[in-house]
Amino acid sequence: MSDSQKKKGAKEEGSMLLRLIASSITIANRSGNIIREVMSGGNLQIVDKVLFGINDLQTEADRRVQKCILASLHHKFPDLTVIGEEEDTFDNSEWIEEGEDDEVYKQEKNFPPQLLSANQNNLCVWVDPLDGTNEYTKGHLDHVTVLIGIAVDGKAVAGIIHQPYYKCDCGAGNVKLGRTIWGVVGLGAFGLTRQSPPTDCRRIVTTRSHETHLVRMAVDACEASEVIKIGGAGFKVLYLIEGKAHAYIFANTGCKKWDTCAPEAVLRSVGGVLTDVRGSDIEYGANEDPPNNGGIVATASKETHLWYIERIPEAVKVGLNV
Numbered sequence: 001m002s003d004s005q006k007k008k009g010a011k012e013e014g015s016m017l018l019r020l021i022a023s024s025i026t027i028a029n030r031s032g033n034i035i036r037e038v039m040s041g042g043n044l045q046i047v048d049k050v051l052f053g054i055n056d057l058q059t060e061a062d063r064r065v066q067k068c069i070l071a072s073l074h075h076k077f078p079d080l081t082v083i084g085e086e087e088d089t090f091d092n093s094e095w096i097e098e099g100e101d102d103e104v105y106k107q108e109k110n111f112p113p114q115l116l117s118a119n120q121n122n123l124c125v126w127v128d129p130l131d132g133t134n135e136y137t138k139g140h141l142d143h144v145t146v147l148i149g150i151a152v153d154g155k156a157v158a159g160i161i162h163q164p165y166y167k168c169d170c171g172a173g174n175v176k177l178g179r180t181i182w183g184v185v186g187l188g189a190f191g192l193t194r195q196s197p198p199t200d201c202r203r204i205v206t207t208r209s210h211e212t213h214l215v216r217m218a219v220d221a222c223e224a225s226e227v228i229k230i231g232g233a234g235f236k237v238l239y240l241i242e243g244k245a246h247a248y249i250f251a252n253t254g255c256k257k258w259d260t261c262a263p264e265a266v267l268r269s270v271g272g273v274l275t276d277v278r279g280s281d282i283e284y285g286a287n288e289d290p291p292n293n294g295g296i297v298a299t300a301s302k303e304t305h306l307w308y309i310e311r312i313p314e315a316v317k318v319g320l321n322v
C-alpha cells in the first residue's frame, strides 16, 4: 500500500466530523469558483421563487453550487442528512469535489472529544449554496457567501463560510479573490481575526432587501448610532466577528436554518451568540422545519446579547409569535 493510500485509509477510519469539515472547506472553495464563473459568463438565469417570499431570487450559480455541495457530500457520506436551500438532486457526478483541507486534521488534538465521535445519526448539514442572492444579482458581490453549517444533536457546532469576492492582499500589489473561514464551537475560528467593535458608538447590521415594519421597530428600539444594511446572514455575522458592527438584528420571518447554521457556529466558536428575537436557541436537527420564524439577534459577545434581547419591543416578539 502506498503512503497516500495509507493516509487516505486512516482518514476514512477517523472522525466523521473532521472529514466532513475538511471536505466542506474544499467544496466551498470550488463553489466560489463556480459563483465567479457564472457571474463572468454574464447570464445569471434569474428565477423568482415567488412562492416563498419577497425578493427571493435564485440564479444559475445558486443551482450549480447546490449541485456541487450536495453531490460531493453525498458521494463521501451517503448516509448523512444534508438539507440545502435549492432543489435536491444527486445525479450530478460532474460536480463532485473530492479534496480535503489538511489544516483541519492538524487541529484534531484540540477538538472537543464529544464532537469527534459524532456520526450520521446525530449530524445534520444545512447548506446555503449562495447567501445574498439578491445582492449577487445587483452587483454587491462582496455580500455573497457560501454557507455549510454542521449541527450535532440539533446544535450548530461547526461552520464553513466562503466569501468568493473577498480581496486577499498577497503582497507586491497582487490580489487573490476569495477566502474561507471555518469555526468549531470549543475549538475556535480560522481564516479571520476577531476584532472588538469601537466603544464610542453602536452599529447595527440588518437586512438590505427584506426590511419590514417589524424589522424597523426592532432596530429603532436598539438605539443605533449607525444602521448598516447589507445582504446575507453570513456577511452580517462576519461584520460582528471583525468588529464592524455590534449587533445583527432581523425581526422578520423569511430566514431559514441554512442561512444561520454556519454563521451561528462560527460566531459561537469565537464566544458570540445567535438566537431568535426572544433569546431562544435555534434548533438544527434533521427533523426541524427549515424556516426560522423567530427572527435573529446576534452579537460577538455573550455579555451584550441580553441587552439587545431586552430592548426588542414585546409587540415585535408577539408579532413574530415567539
Ligand SMILES: Nc1ncnc2c1ncn2[C@@H]1O[C@H](COP(=O)(O)O)[C@@H](OP(=O)(O)O)[C@H]1O
Pocket: 052, 053, 054, 055, 056, 057, 085, 128, 130, 131, 132, 133, 134, 206, 207, 208, 209, 210, 230, 231, 232, 233, 250, 252, 253, 254, 255, 256, 259
Ligand atoms: N422575506 C424573505 N423571503 C425570502 N428569503 C428571505 C426573507 N428574509 C430573509 N430571507 C433570506 O435570508 C437570507 C438573509 O437575508 P437578508 O440579506 O435580507 O438579511 C437571504 O438568503 P439567500 O440570499 O440565501 O436567499 C434571504 O433570501
Ligand SMILES: [Mg+2]
Pocket: 056, 057, 058, 085, 133
Ligand atoms: Mg435564497
Ligand SMILES: [Mg+2]
Pocket: 128, 130, 131, 132, 232, 233, 258, 259
Ligand atoms: Mg441565505
Ligand SMILES: [Mg+2]
Pocket: 062, 085, 128, 129, 130, 131, 132, 133
Ligand atoms: Mg441562498
